[in-house]
Amino acid sequence: MCGIIGYKGTENAPEVIFNGLKRLEYRGYDSWGMATANGSGLDIVKQEGELEPSKTTEESNIGIGHNRWATHGKVSKTNAHPHVSCDNRFAVVHNGIIENWKELKEELNGHEYVSGTDSEVIVHFIEEKTGTETVEEAIRDFLNSAKGSFAVGLLDSKEKNLFAFKRGSPLALGVDGEGIFFGSDIYAFSGYTNESLFLEDNEYVVIENGGFVLKDVSGKRIQRKTRKFEWKEEEIDQKEFDHHMIKEIKSIPRTIQKLRTSLHSEQRESLKELKNLIQEHEKVIFTASGTSYHASLLGVFLLQKAGVEAQTLIASEFENYERADENTLVVAVSQSGETKDVLDAIEHSKGKGATIASIVNVPHSSIERKSTVSVRVKAGQEICVAATKTFANQVALFLELARETGIDLKTSELAEKISETIEKNEGKAKKLAKELKDKKDIYIIGRGPAYPVAREIALKLKEIAYIHAEGMMGGELKHGTLALIEEGTPVISLIPENSSEIESNVKEVEARGANSIRIASSGDFEVPECTPEEFTFLATVIGFLLTYYTAKEKGLPVDKPRNLAKSVTVR
Ligand code: M6R
Numbered sequence: 001m002c003g004i005i006g007y008k009g010t011e012n013a014p015e016v017i018f019n020g021l022k023r024l025e026y027r028g029y030d031s032w033g034m035a036t037a038n039g040s041g042l043d044i045v046k047q048e049g050e051l052e053p054s055k056t057t058e059e060s061n062i063g064i065g066h067n068r069w070a071t072h073g074k075v076s077k078t079n080a081h082p083h084v085s086c087d088n089r090f091a092v093v094h095n096g097i098i099e100n101w102k103e104l105k106e107e108l109n110g111h112e113y114v115s116g117t118d119s120e121v122i123v124h125f126i127e128e129k130t131g132t133e134t135v136e137e138a139i140r141d142f143l144n145s146a147k148g149s150f151a152v153g154l155l156d157s158k159e160k161n162l163f164a165f166k167r168g169s170p171l172a173l174g175v176d177g178e179g180i181f182f183g184s185d186i187y188a189f190s191g192y193t194n195e196s197l198f199l200e201d202n203e204y205v206v207i208e209n210g211g212f213v214l215k216d217v218s219g220k221r222i223q224r225k226t227r228k229f230e231w232k233e234e235e236i237d238q239k240e241f242d243h244h245m246i247k248e249i250k251s252i253p254r255t256i257q258k259l260r261t262s263l264h265s266e267q268r269e270s271l272k273e274l275k276n277l278i279q280e281h282e283k284v285i286f287t288a289s290g291t292s293y294h295a296s297l298l299g300v301f302l303l304q305k306a307g308v309e310a311q312t313l314i315a316s317e318f319e320n321y322e323r324a325d326e327n328t329l330v331v332a333v334s335q336s337g338e339t340k341d342v343l344d345a346i347e348h349s350k351g352k353g354a355t356i357a358s359i360v361n362v363p364h365s366s367i368e369r370k371s372t373v374s375v376r377v378k379a380g381q382e383i384c385v386a387a388t389k390t391f392a393n394q395v396a397l398f399l400e401l402a403r404e405t406g407i408d409l410k411t412s413e414l415a416e417k418i419s420e421t422i423e424k425n426e427g428k429a430k431k432l433a434k435e436l437k438d439k440k441d442i443y444i445i446g447r448g449p450a451y452p453v454a455r456e457i458a459l460k461l462k463e464i465a466y467i468h469a470e471g472m473m474g475g476e477l478k479h480g481t482l483a484l485i486e487e488g489t490p491v492i493s494l495i496p497e498n499s500s501e502i503e504s505n506v507k508e509v510e511a512r513g514a515n516s517i518r519i520a521s522s523g524d525f526e527v528p529e530c531t532p533e534e535f536t537f538l539a540t541v542i543g544f545l546l547t548y549y550t551a552k553e554k555g556l557p558v559d560k561p562r563n564l565a566k567s568v569t570v571r
Contacts, residue, residue, distance in 0.1 A: 009179015028069030337365020457543030
């Protein structure tokens with residue numbers, strides 16, 4: 001969480017930084033800030049809430065910026081980054097958590113702290129050490145002393161230089177003929193250049209005199225070539241739609257087609273390699289968080305059908321349950337490719353000798369770079385914090401993977417059926433949203449492949465519509481949850497064709513007076529004739545539409561729900 005950016009070059013830095021922060025906004029939107037260097041020292045701007053173009057610093061050609069997702073210290077202007085040294089020479093932006101900030105603070109002498117953040121200690125550390133050391137030595141000292149995860153940008157207003165260093169949090173460098181950028185990911189500067197390289201842990205970069213030098217913690221120069229990345233950026237302003245979420249839901253038929261084309265062309269080899277790795281390993285464990293976890297549940301369901309013994313574990317609990325060894329394949333599933341819990345699960349498994357593969361959306365992400373084989377879901381940039389089109393593409397990728405392992409799945413008209421489902425049900429979703437908006441609890445039930453979809457719809461209702469929701473296996477109702485069903489309680493049932501088992505669960509809730517909402521071939525929401533696998537997509541888009549219109553009806557900030565961020569880079 002949190003996004004950082006830095007720039008030194010011939011362009012106007014406040015503008016470059018502001019544009020980068022806009023693109024990084026999905027990483028945190030509690031507050032933002034920037035620091036630039038002018039003739040007399042630092043120029044600082046900090047704001048709570050939304051980015052405002054009129055509030056940037058004065059013209060300059062060097063600066064750093066930050067979008068905050070609060071961890072240590074409440075949301076406030078004072079806690080917004082950049083943080084500044086007592087002598088006003090240095091400014092720092094930070095993504096991550098400095099675990100030993102208290103100990104570091106105690107070791108420093110006579111500094112005035114103004115914020116309640118862990119990050120502020122970094123700038124005072126650099127300030128104190130540069131009393132006797134060079135800035136580079138101070139950075140190396142910090143890398144040797146700090147515990148935790150960090151990607152830090154440092155502006156030295158005296159020498160007009162930029163530095164960036166990292167451990168555990170992502171940091172990319174962007175290069176064009178006119179300037180050098182750093183950022184939490186390639187989006188930070190993708191509007192300016194597509195030439196980039198990624199820093200590894202315990203490395204730092206010095207940006208000065210129109211160039212950059214990459215070094216390791218001992219100060220040794222590292223030679224690493226920049227690479228061109230291909231990444232079509234989405235419009236940051238979603239002109240013809242009210243929100244990114246609805247734009248992204250409606251793009252699902254197109255993004256699925258794009259993925260399929262790539263799996264039959266440039267991604268053909270990596271899909272085959274992934275299939276081979278799955279078949280060669282004794283144990284296959286998927287790991288993921290949130291929506292990606294729900295996609296992996298579907299993946300496991302499909303692979304089990306194909307005779308592959310696979311399981312999936314929530315990444316944050318991975319270490320508590322798994323028994324990975326050198327005969328294990330761990331497949332990480334992640335939209336951002338930067339989720340800390342997933343990265344920790346990968347590191348842990350690598351330590352045990354496991355092979356790592358991944359399924360990601362953001363190209364060149366940390367998870368992709370740590371994998372032996374990685375297949376991209378090719379959904380393009382997703383701006384709404386809620387994952388919608390990327391979930392659909394993750395599931396579509398699992399379908400292709402299962403097909404590759406030999407099972408016969410009929411989904412050739414999937415994209416058309418999704419479009420038809422959206423067209424037929426959008427009006428109904430708008431209408432029902434008016435009723436659901438005042439509800440406190442909603443239950444969603446499904447069986448087999450519809451069960452992960454039930455969980456996914458529930459997650460969306462919580463995240464975007466702020467309604468408590470529970471997605472569960474229909475058969476589990478009678479073991480407890482049925483006690484909560486009373487007159488008018490909304491229960492959304494996912495009913496694929498010929499599924500008598502879920503029908504009896506629907507009867508159970510209807511007998512208790514539930515407000516029964518059916519997603520079926522004939523029901524409150526209607527899907528076209530389809531296979532059970534296709535049904536998972538059709539029920540998903542209906543659930544997404546319903547969530548979107550309920551949140552909209554409530555007047556909520558659909559694309560940026562409270563307390564959340566798209567890329568979760570803390571444990
Ligand atoms: O980037 P990842 O797929 O690893 O992210 C995992 C979760 O944080 C993410 O899916 C989250 O649950 C979404 N905001 C849900 O819409």
